Amino acid sequence: MIGSIYAIISIGFNIVYNATDAINFAQGEFVMLGGMVAIALFNGVKLPLWASFFLSVAIVTLVAAALERMTIHYQRERQVVNLIILTIGWSIFLKGSAMLSWGKDSFDLPSFSGSDPIQFWKATLLPQALWIIGIGLLISVGLHLFFKYSLIGRAMKACSFDRISARLVGIDDDWMVLISFGLAATTGSIAGIIITPVTLMAYDNGGMIGLKGFCATFLGGLGNLYGSIVGGILLGILESLGAGLISSGYKDAIAFAIFLLILFFKPSGLLGHETKERV
């Protein structure tokens, strides 16, 4: 279940990476913002849950698009380090704004369909877990179709292979960067909303979940959307196993230790191709 969350977040990283070669350090903040905005709409404005969900996703997507237009858009050379620091700047800004708007408390959302656990063979599952897994699947399939069949999706893929050739055949790569940040925010905020009924959400929850998303991304292979799914789910399983078998305090350390081993021995990730760059 938590694996699906990591997978969704990781997909967001990969979309941005493919478009800009940069890692979006604000991804975790999009997750947090998705959850917090949905909470505000549900508790504050008293919208129904489904409306809060969609409106929150739309708002976060617009915020990301606006940030891209105001900052990344003006970066002529697009040096990777600069892009990374820009997104770090965003994340500080978003986190600060969230703290200011909602304070430092954790907030809750009701589960999407009741909270009575479901017996499933010998395991008990929360209904929300099914929602998370289902939505994760839906996003994966949806994006797969999007990148395979839609014009925009295919143009984005072309940009990720070779930006200059893509521009030569008439693709507006500037647009593609905008769309990629938008999509990353969409997926991130969805992840944030569906996880809130399980883990609650506070202004500073974005950081760690974002880092775990990184882990999943590199586990599966940077730039590989299917790698994201494999990496995310694998990370979720390993983490739970580690917490159960060794120690729950070291749960996160285990996730990162495995991640380091993968980096050292197969840096292209489990599903990645060997790159020639390595010496």
Added chain:
Amino acid sequence: MENFLEKRRKRQYQYLLFFALAIFLFPVFVRSKYLLNVMVFSGIHTIVVVGFCLLMGYAGQVSLGHAAFFGLGAYTSGVLTVKFGFNPWMAFGAGIILTACVAYIIGVPSLKLKGHYLAMATLGFGIIIQIIFVQWRSLTEGPSGLVDIPGISIGGFKFNTDFKYYYFVWIFAAVAVFFSLNIVQSRVGRALRALNKKEIGAEAMGVDTAKYKVQVFVLSAIYASVAGSLYTHYITFLSPEGFTFPFSVLILVMAVFGGLANIWGGAVGAISLTILPEFLRAYKNYDIIIYGVILIAVMMFMPNGILGLVESAIDRIKAKRRAA
């Protein structure tokens, strides 16, 4: 050529002399305890960031785990003095040795990786170390923190006031800057810059890139460890929160803010970004937002940092003069 290098070296030493003089005179004019306190932190940050500039600005290797090295130095100092009754100086040295060993062990496999992969490897390493600080309660006291860490002294002379500690820290910082300037202008410095520009090219010219990369990585870790130990004996209290990922990011940001490809940039970035939040404190809760905005603005309008901006301004003036 030799003449030119010689001239440039002399100019760097002149800067260093001015810098040292300014730092030396600062407490003579400013007696506010609060400002001295801020400047002590500036000095500590300067040491880390200057080391970081060597690694990232000159050798072009990214690290997102420098907080871990800082923390290793800090915790070795803290744990050895509190739990095992070590002399602070012995603990200081032990911290350096331990950090150097860890950096070497991590550096050898990590530095084979490039770009994002290296960034992620150091990030993962940093988080693991941080979790160990939290979890190894018998040594570090975990989240509640290690208290009653003794101050540091030389032969009975205790560095126990902000005023004394200010000079203590800045002597280390000045040595760090001096040492880095020497490295940068030596054969090693040229090798590092070469491998930054084109690693394969540098290798073809006979630069043992793998060796230099690990060396500079270990060196910058040692800088961080020294800074960590200085930090420990100043605030005499350690909790794991100070050594998390955001601190690694802060180090990176300071370096970029001042100007990455320059030792002075590191010092300028460290000092200005340590002082800035103190000014922003007046805006209460808005400070973190303003901080984010400043960061974004700097990246957009002066991507080469403050020193980069100054340099290009000087170049423009010179060009104008030549044209006239």
